[in-house]
Amino acid sequence: MEAGLVKAPIEVYRFDPTHDRAPRYDRFELELAPHTPVLTALLKIRADSDPSLTMRYSCRSSICGSCAMVINSKSRLACQTPIGPELERHGRIVIDPMRNMPVLRDLVVEMGGFWGNYRKLEPHLIDNPERPMPEGRPSSMSPEEVERFKETPRCIACGACYSACPAVEHDAAFPGPMSLAKLYRFVVDPRDGGQRERLLKIQPGGLWLCLRCHLCTEACPKDVRPSERIRDLKEMAIALQGATEHGSKHAVAFKENIRERGVLNEFKLVRQTYNPIEMLGQVPQGLKIRRKKPEITQTPKPIEGLAEVEKLYEILDDEPEATK
């Protein structure tokens, strides 16, 4: 083996629905420099061993978003993932198509659902009568306004976040992290007149299906941090119309609930989140819990040092940013 090269066992998901009954993994042994991107390794496989291996790729510089795939269980861009650290950690490189999207063939997935969710959120500027575009010249935007976009303009719509998201897997009504980060980009745009409608629409539109696991933020190759922007949308939605959904009621209740006794009062939390009729639906679950863990259904005693907890809450009330 040439100096500086390492042995790279690569296992690639293969499936062609026109003639394969089931998916399989093809194994390739390559010798490559450790900083070689996975995309380069795959192109080498196509050039030297198997030109029928199919995938999407274009820019090879993490700006076109084509080559998102699952590499050693993580959704990421093949062009941006060097093989060395993967081999050190896992001893091999296993490559699968993105999740949460049907496989078309090999590493190519059908992204219609992903784009469809994005389009549903009306991703375009809506006229803002309060701040019309100045005739014949660009609009002005203060540094503070520019700052509010955060990292959302970096999004390349690769789909890695969508592939990593358990809420997408759980419920097709969830628009997905990329679409919500995009929505945020329009909500904070001072040129956009649809802010209110966008927020009103999104609260019952799946926003609260996000459970803040942050896998999207971990997966994002451009550091867009979708989960943080989803959190911002949640806060803005509550600020605009109060807590109207189970998710938002739950979030608000959670905060007040702990403040009372310094510990979560689970039984009360159910009452704070659901109305009486909805609570009926929770009865079987409640009985089950009571059988197994009776203490949960009882009102807990206030913890020692409750005054310290109250101080924390006061700090947070004064400086909401400190929660982030």
Added chain:
Amino acid sequence: MHRHDVVVVGAGLAGQRAALAAVEAGKDVAIVSKLHPLRSHSGAAQGGINAAVGAEDSVDTHIYDTVKGSDYLGDQDAIEFFCRSAGPTVVEMEHFGTIFSRGSDGQLASRPFGGQGFPRTIYAADRTGLALLQALYERLGTESFTLYEEWDLTRIVVGEGRVQGIIAFDRRHGDFAGIAAKSVVIATGPAGRVYGRTTNAHSCTGDGIAAAYRAGALLKDMEFVQFHPTALLESGILITEGARGEGGILKNVNGERFMSKYAPHVLDLASRDVVSRAIWTEVKEGRGFPGGYVHLELMHLGRERIESRLQEICDFCRNFAGVDPVTQPIPIMPGQHYMMGGVGTNIRGETNIPGLFAAGEAACVSIHGANRLGGNSLLETLVFGKEAGIHAAAHAEKASTTEIPNGLVEEETALIRGMSERKDGEEPQHLRAEMQATMDELVGIYRHPNDLTEALRRIRALQTRYQSVRVVDRSSIYNINLTDALETGHMLDLAEVIVIGAIARTESRGAHARVDFPRRDDVNWMKHTMARRTATGPELSYAPVAFTRWEPKERVY
């Protein structure tokens, strides 16, 4: 059979802008693209878009800089129109929602770019192309049009003296289809991948340029190939000129800021051809680092400035070169970057074939002449994309209905399917690699006549071998091996035109530097090369350059 008034091939900035203009003119419009629109290579443009909107700047200065940058091969009437359109174009894109970088006064920020007398390059960090692409896609998304996504163009159909439509291949389902159209706009971008060492995406294979050439369109000035001075050493990934605009400097192995020898006035911000030749000369004369490269240093700019204004560049260097530009120099070498040439058009995007239009890097108006200035290409996609769309719609308004002739789709299908049915033959990726090695080695920054002749011999041999190209993949679903084969065929045609044009042009002008003819020759060569396809290869003719107010001068920076 599909049918539309206007079919735009390519969905980057030029294609989308053309489509928007044609939709706004009330036409039934389709976009055919081998990539999802947001995957287009326009999104990789980093540095910015030029517009002389600053209080002390003037449109005339922008025109002059562009004329001079073109080494007097740009058509001055087109350049005047182009520079005058810059301000309104940037305003329009801002109103569409582009998130540009701004100064503390809330106005659009601008940075200096090479070869220009004023900092007029408006930008969005170092992802200006992406910012524009997103905004245009969002704006176009509010209109009604048909998108043929992940379809490969195989042929432009011309008959009865005009365009009749195209034939394309639906990659996801494996079907060929005729798409009849009164007007066709080619906006498929460049063919940078004829070279191996290129900043271009893998998908930049000049499909539309080649299809237009095969259909009888004239290709213009194809020998003018721009090498970007600063491509990352191994991967060829672009390091924007904005890095030097922000104050980055080039150094050789002796730690010398060598640009002071080549461009004493503007140093590292000389025109791209000048800087690329300087780097090449340094390395050739032994003042490069071992392995043959020079350094681009940003360290002195400080972490804050580097990480805020050159965010993507930081990521590229860290991810793809293992170098942190905040603390380390960036290893760079020039790489193929831009094709000044393309399908010859006039200011309206019209080609020599009625109903066939072209715009963006696939076209040659010519704005850039022998050398393009940084920040002018994004502007070109939008200005001339719009013009092509407007005039394609106007043509469709007058034109009668077209048909794809009977049997033609079947004929095309059989021809291309034949590649998959061969038992032996060469695989396209091998032919492509040999072509790229040939172009890298023999048709680079400095051009030697013997090298060019040898390149022509090798490209023609590859064309012959391509006759028996073999597609190994038999699947009907997402067969990119077939795409490889189609693209390689396209690029071999274009490589031949580049080389023939370079052999014929016995002068040095802009990006075309002949070692045996080191001077510009305005007496014999102030003219555009026009290539027409014949059975025996490209046949060259020449067309005059349009002059308005600027007399040719020697070009010094």
